[in-house]
Each structure stands twice: as C-alpha cells, then as structure tokens.
Amino acid sequence: MLDIQLIRRDPDAVRAALGRRGPTAAAGVDRLLELDQRWREIRTALEELQAEQNRASKGRKGPPTPEEREQLAALAARGRELSDEETAVRAQRDAELAALPNLPADDAPTEDTVLREVGNSGATGRDHLELAGPRIDMERGARLSGSRFAYLRGDLVFLEFALVGFALQKLRGEGFEPVVPPVLVRERALYGTGFLPDTEQQIYRLPDDDLYLVGTSEVALASLHEDEILAQADLPLRYAGFSTCFRREAGAAGKDTRGIFRVHQFDKVEMFCFVEPGQGPAEHERLLAIEESILTDLEIPYRVVAIAVDDLGASAAKKYDCEAWLPGQGRYRELTSTSNTTDYQARRLGIRYRPAEGRPEHVHTLNGTAVAVGRTIIALLENGQQDDGSVRLPAPLVACGAPEVLPALS
C-alpha cells in the first residue's frame, strides 16, 4: 500500500512513477484523490459534530432534562448519518488505495536487463525427466492428484533434504533464523503481502474454512510481525523459511507441461528481511549475493536479470531474477528471485519500528529465494549429467546427505 499522505502531497510524482508500470496503474490515482477529498470533508463535519456532543456531555452527572434529551438525540441521529457516510466513502477510498501497486524504484529498468552470466552455460543434453526416470513419477502423480503433480522417489528425496539442509545451514551462517511457518493462512496475510487482490487466480482457497494455501512462505514470514512495533535495536531481522508452496498456475495451460518445472506444489527455502528504510537497497544486493553464492556452491551456471518495471508484482519496487542454464531446454530459466518491496507490505501489515527520534515508521521488507527445490533439482540433474546418464552431485550437497552420484538408469 502506498502512503496516502505522499499521494496527496505530490500526486504528479506518484502518477509518473506508476505510469512506468503501464497506463492502467496511474489511472487509479485520480479516482483515489477524488474519494479522499470527499472523505476528508465528511470526516471534518463528523468530528465537529462529535466535539459538540462531547462538550454537551462533559461533566454531566445525572440524566438530561426532556428538552436537553431532545436536542442530544437530534445530534446523535445526525452523527449516525455522517458516520455511516464516512464509513462507506472510506471503504471505497481504501479499496482504490489498496489496488495501487508499489512505486517502482528509479533504477528498476524499463526492459529486462541481463547484468551478468556466471559459469559454463551453453551445454545441451538430456532433460531432468530422462535422467530421473522413475525417481520422478509424473504418471502416478497425475493419477493421484491431476496434472502438474509428481511423486519424488528414492535418492531424489535425499537430494531434496540435502538441499534444504544446505540452504538452512548456509543462511544460519548469514544471520537468518530458520522458520517453519504455517502454509494455511487467513486472507489478511495475502492482502498484506500484496498477493490479494493482485494475483487472486493463482491462489488455492479453502472456502469451508476461509483459509488460503500460500504460494510462498513469504506470506507467512512477512506476517510474522504483523501489527508490531519493532525495536530499532532488533533490526535487521532475517528469517529463512522452509515451506511447501501451492500455486494454481491458472492461465499457464500448455506452458512447461513436461516434468516438474511448473507444478502445483513444491518446497522452497525463502529468505525474508525486515530492515530500516535506508537499508533496503543494500539488503537487496545482499540477498542477491547470497542467491548467487548458493548457485555457485551448487555449480549451476546462471545469469542475473534485472526485471523490467512492467513485470514487477504489485508489491515489488525492484526485482532481480537468477536464471539457471538448463541443458535439457537449452536455455536459461528462472530459478530464484529477490524483491525489494520497500514499505508496501509493511504498511499493509502494520509493521513499524521505533526510530531513535520521532514517531514509529514502517520498516522495509525484502524477500528472496534461497532454494526452490524442484527447479534446483532440475538444474542439478541436467548440469551434473555425465555421458552414461549418471549424475554427479556437488560436494556441499554430499556433505548434507545427498548421494555423490545418482546412478544412470539401467
């Protein structure tokens, strides 16, 4: 959510910034300002009336006389009218405000921009399904749950847990507290992180219980400090969340249908940080550096892409993707992603800190993928494959319990 005071003070700057995302984003600003103007007028009238009521009842000991009672009743009736109107207009205004996406950072590029390529890309070879064989069981997954579901079997299960353990240990060394959060959440958490109303069609919902399945633990990690005022000394707060993620992939029909690249359910270790406003950009670079370091440890060739403004989600001001080279597809594909969401989520979730001077301020939040397990397994299989179809796994994973070599299919 944007700061409405900022929009009032400098609507042109907000319109211009949102305009970089596309023509529709800026249009809401005018509707918002008009509703806000109406709201403030009603609000002023309501408060004047309340002040009058307070003056009349202040110091009162006993019941009023019949004449007084009549006057007071008239005031109260008028107050109810104004109050109802105020509530209605405020709801409309707040809906417009909530629909506005975050202001993009000045240095978020207009076009996707490749910043660098690291590692030996360009190899081609068998894809992950060929290499995994029955260790990725798509047919039975589909029989059980439908398309885009899979059983992970045998050694790949140890590979998954090695990846998770590796990531969590590495992040603990970087000052992140490990967290296993709930994956079923209330609407507020999705609204607060900007996934609602933005990406409603991607989210699984359990209507009988009014709960949603999270598409990323970012939702639960951001909400960890919902409605709290944090101590300045506690910042930055860094969390490494492990959770299963659920995505409907509506609108992706026919896209990435082979294998486990795009599935409805996968596991992920996610980084999430709460920082003082001035620290956001530096923290964002730090998250990107950790993502790159993990890819390097895992010997996965990758490139870093600064994402175009019109491709940012509602909450991100700036975003980097790390794309891994996948020999099975002969191209780079998104593996991890890190966003600086500035104060957008913090404002929606009511997360503030108390600075040394002055009133509480909203913190800035950032998120980044440490390991998206399914896609990382794809990258490891395809990049680690040997001529005979076996797969050599990197040492850091072996140290965490992965087999040195996944044998070829016989």
Next chain:
RNA sequence: GGAGAGGUGCCGGAGCGGUUGAACGGGCGCGACUGGAAAUCGCGUAACGGGGGUUGACCUCGUUCGGGGGUUCGAAUCCCCCCCUCUCCGCCA
C-alpha cells in the same frame, strides 16, 4: 466436537451506563538526594486520524479498553456475531 473461564496501556491488575486515556502496582525515561550507587522522593511515559501551522520537534479536534455490529442523550461497563487464549471431557497424527 461438547462444557466452562477470560481477552483493558510496555507488563501485572482495578473499573455502580455519566469529568475513565482509563485507579493502583511494576517497568522504563528525566530530575532531586549521593563521593558514586542502592533505597527514597518528584515529574513524565500510547497509537492512529482530521484541521491549522515556521509542514513532520508546535497547536487543536477526534478515535481507540480483542474485531465488527446494536441498544442508549451517553457504553470498557448492557445485547448479538466473529477472532484469540486458558481449563475439563471426547477424538486424534
């Protein structure tokens, strides 16, 4: 799932429907006392919103006692719904 108790400020904890933003205690901050400290005493200690303004160090008004409705001239106090916590019974990975 059944039965009961309860949710008040940073914490504990009062609160006959009418000067209750909220007693009292603790914590914290500032000051006094002290060679220094403890103890003691004094003062202070919220968030959000509207308006004004030397535009965020000020003034003013309003709101807030889990959340939302309702009754009333007036609600922390009465009624309804929801959320959460605790206890007992049942069930259960």
